[in-house]
Amino acid sequence: MVPKPALERLCRIYTSLEEMDTAASVYASSRELEDMTGIPAHTLRKDISYLDQPGPGGGKYRVERLMAVLEQTLGLKRRPKVCVAGLGPLGQLCLKMLCSRREFEVVAGFDANINVIELTESDVDLFPSYELPAVARARGIELAVLTVADGEVEKTAARLYDGGVRGILNYTGVTVPPEYGFDVRSVSLFEELRILAAGLRAAEK
Amino acid sequence: MVPKPALERLCRIYTSLEEMDTAASVYASSRELEDMTGIPAHTLRKDISYLDQPGPGGGKYRVERLMAVLEQTLGLKRRPKVCVAGLGPLGQLCLKMLCSRREFEVVAGFDANINVIELTESDVDLFPSYELPAVARARGIELAVLTVADGEVEKTAARLYDGGVRGILNYTGVTVPPEYGFDVRSVSLFEELRILAAGLRAAEK
DNA sequence: GTGTATCTGTGAAAATATTCACAGAAAATA
DNA sequence: TATTTTCTGTGAATATTTTCACAGATACAC
CATH class of the missing domain: 3.40.50.720 (NAD(P)-binding Rossmann-like Domain)
Structure with missing residues (x-):
């Protein structure tokens, strides 16, 4: 189960991913996201790990893929x-x-x-x-x-x-x-x- | 030192105290404040205890007094x-x-x-x-x-x-x-x- | 005044959340 | 291809926050 503060941070991360997507960035590292959000990279990786989705392993996150995972988890695909x-x-x-x-x-x-x-x-x-x-x-x-x-x-x-x-x-x-x-x-x-x-x-x- | 989440709750409590003050209420119990804010009474008492101000002991909080204490602690008296x-x-x-x-x-x-x-x-x-x-x-x-x-x-x-x-x-x-x-x-x-x-x-x- | 009910205040216990540290996967380099 | 660098993923350790439980203060009824 995803801790509530983690959920809130994930929503913030989603916002930053949108920004990157608009800027046509394909990859995002936890470090880059730290720079954008102020959320420490290790916290942010931990948060993402709560999602129980296979990540990129050793590479960077793919912006679109991560957004899709978040949409899924955050229930945004359904257009509330x-x-x-x-x-x-x-x-x-x-x-x-x-x-x-x-x-x-x-x-x-x-x-x-x-x-x-x-x-x-x-x-x-x-x-x-x-x-x-x-x-x-x-x-x-x-x-x-x-x-x-x-x-x-x-x-x-x-x-x-x-x-x-x-x-x-x-x-x-x-x-x-x-x-x-x-x-x-x-x-x-x-x-x-x-x-x-x-x-x-x-x-x- | 006041934990950050406690500080946020205290600000919420201040809002409710304002409501009570407007409604001419003189006393507020932690239970009443729980009903207004949704913050559990014991959490709320603990939060107030972080302020290190002498409280009413066994009685209820005096709305004006508590507001004054919060204004002090939250730095609102200074009119930022x-x-x-x-x-x-x-x-x-x-x-x-x-x-x-x-x-x-x-x-x-x-x-x-x-x-x-x-x-x-x-x-x-x-x-x-x-x-x-x-x-x-x-x-x-x-x-x-x-x-x-x-x-x-x-x-x-x-x-x-x-x-x-x-x-x-x-x-x-x-x-x-x-x-x-x-x-x-x-x-x-x-x-x-x-x-x-x-x-x-x-x-x- | 005595007794009873109702509160707060707070240390200690429990629950939660964050940070760390490092194994191992990908990417970059040569 | 071998090597180095740069990442993520995550269990374990640490830190923080919340909850509990109850001592002691106040209010109130009679």
Whole structure:
């Protein structure tokens, strides 16, 4: 079984592999990846070894091959189904970014305000929030990007749960209620900056 | 010394304490905080114990007191100086959010495009990117929110380094070059969703 | 005040994750 | 082809983090 921190690093490695692939690099050594990611080469090799896939042995990794292995393991080949809940400026931005790549299947957007839904241009179907559970179930949405206002998080979480959504990427400033058992990753501008500030502070001593 | 994961959790706890403070709660037990954050009560108590501050002993934590201790330890009382590099939609959003609270001192915004600088309304002084090193040094900027286009990351990183910036909150899709030794936290929409997808995948087995 | 229930604080134990070190496979060299 | 160099893969050692368990402090009821 792959340790969770290793999984996170593997996702970071995938990003770097994409960069290399775009730059038409065919081979990647653990050392080069260390230079790109800051993850030590031995950690990175160990992480890859958790995948239990035959590697190149003594040669370098083949970028495409390793990407394929990661796609397999990380479940990206399936194009997980994603929705965006909350279509304020941030939500709309996320929607746009997600649509700009094929990696995820963007299935729907939701907002409490019907005006927003009618006025927003998007390739994706947009719905009022109260339809979330039904739409999510009908379309098999697995992941949600949560960009609603802080005050709406609780209600939206309940709806996502009813819709069978399993994982939430939480961009709001408040905590997603843990009782639903979502797999949550939270990205709070303030919290992240606090962690950096605390890091500086710790480094000073 | 506070373990790094503990530090991150403490920042999360701080967020929940803010929520409680807003809700006019005076006391917080480790159990209540567990319910809010999903962090187990014993982990959370241990984390707080790393702070080496006298706690309430047998009673509950006093919300204000604990917040004060965390502000102290996390270095938030100092109002760390922050800038935003890259004033596209995301950068402007970050700028607005940062200005909406007093927690950080937002000192400057930067963009490569001079039109953007002239057209953007902001309470914060905006500068063209090439002035970043000078401005950052002059104003003592410690942290940067990096929201430039992916192709500009390398150049911007160099400038931030020249400006004496120590920590970066990286919202771009590419890796910040590790050779400068920045303290980096990266937030990539795609990477986060990948981690969630991998989590689902792992849970299925 | 006495008793009971509820907390925190923390050393020690257990679980996890990282680093190391080196065997052995590929690639490069000559 | 033989030799050297450069890699990966991984068990074992080390380091870190989390969990546990319980002593002792506080709050509360009566």
